Amino acid sequence: MAADKISIIGVPMDLGQTRRGVDMGPSAIRYAGIVERLELLDYTIEDSGDIEIGKREKELEEPLYNLKNLKAVSEASELLASKVHDVINTGAFPLxxxxDHSIAIGxxxxLAKKYKNLGVIWYDAHGDLNTADTSPSGNIHGMPLAASLGIGDPALTGIAGITPKIKPENVVIIGARSLDEGERKLIKEKGIRVYTMHEVDRMGMTRIMEETIEYLKDRTDGVHLSLDLDGLDPHDAPGVGTPVIGGISYRExxxxxxxxxxxGMITSAEFVEVNPILDERNKTASVAVALMGSLFGEKLL
Structure with a gap:
């Protein structure tokens, strides 16, 4: 990584979906030793703490359209956007x-305030390309990639006054194995590059990552990694809200x-959807920390 300082930002958000517990994800990851792990790699670590999250809406306060907790998610996204931008301005790496994955909106x-041609690697079982019109659930954690592409409700697409934040040709989805009909249609319409589990099995992770790196390196001015722990197989990462069997392995x-x-191309990253309530002895948070170690250069020899 280009930066030798990493700034950790916790976002204890569970409003983008209905299963409780994922708001404790940042604490679980810290408990699993992320700060100590990265310090061993000679990074300077600043833990900025957690941003403030609003309250879950009661059923009677729900909007008439298909977006749950819209106001609170939008407000948290604005706070996170401002914090991420501040971190970038210090020259640190935002982690x-x-x-839940709705935090990617913020x-x-x-990031879009700095990078005009931002690349995104979306490591996830899901496409997160739904809108209020296509979502089966109304859960905003299934919408952040669409919102960032400028597709969806203005309260989500207009965060930080920038629309869109990213271009479809700068997105690579890796590990998809659960896509809704509206998402499949949008992927085809926008020409988004997707490596489903079929490609992972058939091509192997080495070739997929080689192609992804080659695809993004010259067309972007920064690359963000958005890693949902449900991208991994539930055997390796059981503590997630929407597990889908047949996922990417721990070793892959x-x-x-x-x-x-x-x-050396990653300029920012987020790790999401760790739910300690659904986990086994903090296994999923420990997996997240181990993967962060590898992302930041940890090696056996």
Whole structure:
């Protein structure tokens, strides 16, 4: 990584979905030793603490359209965008800990203030490309990539006053294995590059990461990694809210992070959807910390 200082931002958000517990994800990751792990790699670590998250809306306060907790998610996204932008201005590497994946709306908004051609690696079982019109659930954690592309409700697409934050040709989704009909349609319409589990099995992670790095390196001025722990197989990462069997293995994920570290192209990252309530002895948070170690250059020899 280009920066020798990492600033950790916790986002204890559980408003983008309905299963409680993911708001404790940042604490679980800290408890699993992320600060100590990165300090051993000779980074200067600043833990900025957690941003403030609003309250979950009661059922009677829900909007008439298909977006749950819209006001609170939007407000938290604005706070996070501002914090991420502040971190970038100090020259530090923003490392955001979730929280559910709706936090990516704020992360990408903050990054978009600096990077005009931001690349995004979306490491996830899901496309997160839904809108209020296509979402089966109304859960905003299934919408952050669409919102960042400028598609969806203005309260989500307009965070930080920038729309869109990213371009579809600068996005690579890795590990997809659960896509809704509206998401499949949008992927085809926008020409978004996606490596499903079919490609992971058929091509292997080495080739996928080589292609991803080659695809993004010359067309972007920064690359953000958004890693949802449900991208991994539930056997390796059981503590997530929306597990999907048949995912990327622990070892394949380490290889992906190691190759990104060698590329030197990642300028920001977030790790999301760690839910300690659904976990086994903090296993998923420990996996997240181990993967961060590889992303930031940890090696056996």
């Amino acid at each position: 955001v800990l979730g929280g 992360t990408l908004a903050g 994920s380490h290889l992906a992070m190691e190759m990104l570290a060698e590329s």
